[in-house]
Amino acid sequence: MEAVVLEKKGLIRIRDIDIRENMGPDDVRIAVRAVGVCGSDVHYYTHGGVGPYVVREPMVLGHEASGIVLEVGKHVDTLRPGDPVCMEPGIPDMKSRAARLGLYNLDPSLTFWATPPIHGCLRESVVHPASFTYRLPPSVSLGEGALVEPFAVGLQAAKKAGITPGDTAVVTGAGTIGLMTCLAALGGGCSRIIISDRLQPKLDLAATLGPIVGVNIQKQDLKEIVAEYTDGWGADIVFEASGNGEAIQGTFDLLRPGGCVVLVGSPLEQVQLPIVTAQAKEARIETVFRYANVYDRALSLMESGAVNVKPFITKTYPFNRSVEASEYAAENHPETVKIQIIRE
Amino acid sequence: MEAVVLEKKGLIRIRDIDIRENMGPDDVRIAVRAVGVCGSDVHYYTHGGVGPYVVREPMVLGHEASGIVLEVGKHVDTLRPGDPVCMEPGIPDMKSRAARLGLYNLDPSLTFWATPPIHGCLRESVVHPASFTYRLPPSVSLGEGALVEPFAVGLQAAKKAGITPGDTAVVTGAGTIGLMTCLAALGGGCSRIIISDRLQPKLDLAATLGPIVGVNIQKQDLKEIVAEYTDGWGADIVFEASGNGEAIQGTFDLLRPGGCVVLVGSPLEQVQLPIVTAQAKEARIETVFRYANVYDRALSLMESGAVNVKPFITKTYPFNRSVEASEYAAENHPETVKIQIIRE
């Protein structure tokens, strides 16, 4: 079938690839329709790897996907051919110890689309377990369906924060994940977000999305602004979405006594943490690794209108211009949130 | 000072009453401006008591209040004369065992406005602890400030539910507390509410407030509708806000495995519960007694626009027509949510 293949670092081609997928009784076959270009796709393209994951063989890219069901396995009664769906890109072993605990995202044997050596979904069709395939409600488009994946990361962060209704949150970093976390935190019960970044276009976009205050840390003092908005008490939650060492270090200064820091962004290196500062506030620190059990929730929030991710689709490309889309994404335009590739 | 006094069952008068309040160093004196008429005020009026609380002496009514700070004690640095505020009507002993645990609402020695023999706040001014007096943000009016109290009950329910972002909730009963719980649940992270009642005007109002589906149980089957909206899985949370025995019994049929029932409404009598049904779903049941630590959160949600309680102010009366207001409230008009008494 036709696919977008990362042949090696720096070389993406659209070509035929031979992928044989057995269709089990609990699987569905899906025609892929919309696929978002993720930072990790770009990183594999520009660097040939992400941390311990190195591209050694040609690999199909893409893991943020929606599509139309083509065929269902004989045990599947929750989906039908023609259903618009989105798919969780990670497939765990449900018999594993982690999965039995409800932590299937932490199963070490989990495979994940477009993480070497597993092929991604930028191709004609995929076979996928029905239990990780979610029907889109009528009001959610295929483009929005392909945004469920990055939104799910923000939602996992919001879930782990254990938001108490009316919490004030800070989000450090207004990249895709920071913005998604903003929406998830507001949809998940926060009353107000203060978001920080160095890029003004991202902050300007954020300010249009709800009760969100943008702080440009090139000109403004985040700590002072948080103190001002919280009468000196501090934020209930700080979502760290930049992965930046300095930002991570500073989170505890923004926090109220008994507050929670959620580490969503992944720093490239070890980070110096002021543990005594954290202890003086008895801070709780949560960490996020992808997501589990949030796709259905993401779709409910989109369907009800509580969360609107449509402003994040900055630009779409047809499948046959996937290489161009990847190159554009690699250029890191400050006003760009998400590039999607559409296959009709 | 002038006050609205319940002389005895069935007799309310506006008259002078001699209330001497010592102003301590941690107190503030507040000119009362808006007071909502609560079902309990009406019940004291029509029945002379609520459960174990019986009116034996003339008592000033009213506990849902906002006002303007007149004077502050010498240790108070969080409020200033002229500040618009709302007040928590319960005053606990902060040295009590319950208060040390953060459960100050459960302190048995707590006194509460307009709960015999404690006078309420339908009078010229009150002296109140600064720590239970909350400054209104600029965008929150005095009328909304007086709605914080009933909204706080809904917010306490939402807090105790432990909402996971995107939860689907059912609210049984669309009276004032049911409607407040709806808003609190949506503001607190639910994606969608199904609310049930027998009175169509309440359901019609609810439907204008957000992603809320009204179910008229005189014509429709609540269980079937919940099943339909949740693909047969059940609701994540059922907020029981009617206090009706049959409604309470039926909550577990609406629930998903592992879901939560929050008992907000108080039944007059013991209620038959199908415990085996609850167990088969490992239901968690939370109960609500007023509120603690939610006033600041209520104001944040109102200020940010996440929650809008203005549609609940059905009618206002000037202070000198308080008797008329109470009588109107006692008539239980189906299209009425909240009557407020305003003192200029």
Place this chain on the structure above:
Amino acid sequence: MEAVVLEKKGLIRIRDIDIRENMGPDDVRIAVRAVGVCGSDVHYYTHGGVGPYVVREPMVLGHEASGIVLEVGKHVDTLRPGDPVCMEPGIPDMKSRAARLGLYNLDPSLTFWATPPIHGCLRESVVHPASFTYRLPPSVSLGEGALVEPFAVGLQAAKKAGITPGDTAVVTGAGTIGLMTCLAALGGGCSRIIISDRLQPKLDLAATLGPIVGVNIQKQDLKEIVAEYTDGWGADIVFEASGNGEAIQGTFDLLRPGGCVVLVGSPLEQVQLPIVTAQAKEARIETVFRYANVYDRALSLMESGAVNVKPFITKTYPFNRSVEASEYAAENHPETVKIQIIRE
């Protein structure tokens, strides 16, 4: 193979039965060695059913089991032939929505040994998923291994209570589940248990197991004794293990403000609950349905010596006297906790 078969209500026979079990790659085959006689086994025997579960075909009894691994499937690397093990008797569909959430015990499609029409394990051997088969530590005997199942119910109750270290708990009912809950609560962080029953021999046994105070409700006032032991504050947790309507009704009187009632016992009928009493304490009520993710914890507690279930094995019978064992169990001797059937 030879099995203990409930032919119909009132008739148990040891006879050959034809059970063909496919051994899958993730399964193990186990020679059954010890099986406890559960109240449900007895109830099927004496009444022909338990609630909605009616015995319509001959059914092998038994679900509290340990044994020795005979053979392992080709994907199994956690167990080896010769390993002593115990088995969770319920097999869920791990692809189900409940299982993905970590609530596999609540999967409606779960099958459970000796619950019609599923055969139990009082037979020569069983084939079972390796992921629900647990190796016994060297210090845990096969007899104790067969007690993991009833202990798991108590442990599930202790887990759901969310014990804070040092909690004082009440256990109402000193039957097998009440006693197991006692041990689980102490092993799980309670400092002290007050246990109530009408049968003095059960209370006498309980008193030998740790810091446990027995209250004979035929002679003593449970509420008074709880008040005395807690300086009038109430118990942090009440585990209701009797299923008795009156006991369930009384739980809230024993509780501290903000405490938790865990409903472990299952009443035969609906129970009148004093909801206002529960609300005045903002009681949390948890319910228990079997268990999930506790077998490994049960074995850790037994291995470390924190929990000792050996005193609960009142009497053992060889396999060929299984009918006699069942009859003895049906007699409900007050000094009996658990009867086990041993197959050498």
Place this chain on the structure above:
Amino acid sequence: MEAVVLEKKGLIRIRDIDIRENMGPDDVRIAVRAVGVCGSDVHYYTHGGVGPYVVREPMVLGHEASGIVLEVGKHVDTLRPGDPVCMEPGIPDMKSRAARLGLYNLDPSLTFWATPPIHGCLRESVVHPASFTYRLPPSVSLGEGALVEPFAVGLQAAKKAGITPGDTAVVTGAGTIGLMTCLAALGGGCSRIIISDRLQPKLDLAATLGPIVGVNIQKQDLKEIVAEYTDGWGADIVFEASGNGEAIQGTFDLLRPGGCVVLVGSPLEQVQLPIVTAQAKEARIETVFRYANVYDRALSLMESGAVNVKPFITKTYPFNRSVEASEYAAENHPETVKIQIIRE
């Protein structure tokens, strides 16, 4: 009154000091009987300060105390003269925002014995709020009563861990706090502890206290031993009680997916944390600052026998040899856990 006064860095004297304490209606006056020498007392003595707290005026030392009630304020009905008691050394403002939330230990205005400029309790008597004074049960001695304070730190750690019954925990560091955390974790529901240190005498002591495995990191590989005891899964909880940078960094390698690290020890400097390693396990990190709401629980655990702190009283000195006691404590003998000063 006579007191043990740190005149300045390096100089402790027993002398008369003029401390005037007003006895309020909610206070009690207590004759001090036993006081433990804490690492912070020693640090003030040897360094003249701890972090931001610098000794600028003569200060009475001591904050781990028990005593006998001499006199009670007129509102006090929970204590009587002659009662043996222990005292929480921190006094919060119960009207503060933190205190209203139940987080009174995090109130920035809290005063704490022997933290400059507040005098400690190594003196004849103290006046203290009754609500932070706890009567010792008959089976708890005054010496044990004075150990409640350091045990409370371990108990706060155990509480914040949210132990699930049967958890396996690692404690890194076998100093006083590490040992106290061991006992609290076992008493709080852990089935087994693996404790690490460089000092063999501490490990040898630990091994006598329960199901505790000592690991001497000078000779053994902690990670390997944890893997072995947990079948490669990792510990459910790691209590970091050393404050050592390397130990803190290594905690995530010891943890199971979804596990919890509790940072009890305070490092002198910022610590490099491998955040990606923490994220890959979705580790939760809790931090501890003293304690709140655990003194009563500590006493319950001691009274029931679940926790025995007596082995930690290594040596006692009479009050008139307090200087000697401080000098001995400053020598850091590896076999010493706690030195106590006794005033008859």
